[in-house]
Amino acid sequence: MRNILSARFAAALAIPIVAALLMYSFFMNTGSVSQSTSKVIHFVNYTASVNTVQAETGWTMTQGISRSTARLALDDARTVLIAEGTPGDISCTDFSTPNACVLIAELLGDAVVWFALAPATTESLLTRLALPPIVDMLNGGDFAVLSNGWVIPLATPTKRSCSTPTLSLRDFMNKFGNEMNVSLNLSVDKIDVVTCTAKGN
Secondary structure (H helix, E strand, C coil): CCCCCCHHHHHHHHHHHHHHHHHHHHHHHCCCCCHHCCCEECCEEEEEEEEEECCCCCCEEEEEEEEEEEEEEECCCCCEEEECCEEECCCCCCCCCCCCEEEEEEEEECEEEEEEEEECCHHHCCCCEHHHHHHHEHHHHHHEECCCCCCEEEEEEEEEECCCCCHHHHHHHHHHHEEEEEECCCCCEEEEEECCCCCCC
């Protein structure tokens, strides 16, 4: 279900350089931080469904920082450690049900430098995750900037599902704004489908 781990490892090592280049390019092109991207930017390079959570007593998030530690067993047979002091966000708290949560993370090698636990998309466990709307793109359309500040790779092509025709993903964004559903393909760690939700489309 996952890409070869060695490929993941190489990608993880490259993330700081890629992030720096993307942000430099973005700010050079825009000249300032727009309202849509004023949130803290997180470059996501790993996603996986969570089979089990083994948390130490007292594992909580305080002001966006992990207190104590937790180990997550993932559906690709990988186990990751959320160390104490790791920044993150938890919106899924069902740790007893397998695959109820999805890990979204920025890795440096095997180390988690930022993470989020989001509720799984009920109708498509293990395969897809619903995400916030896309508000911008980076690196010529290789990466999507979401309304919550996450930066996630885009599939080529990204399917645009709507009765109203659009010429490109940029055109789709301009026409529908936040009125879109965004779907992350967990098997490739990329957004590959966007669907308009505006009435009459």
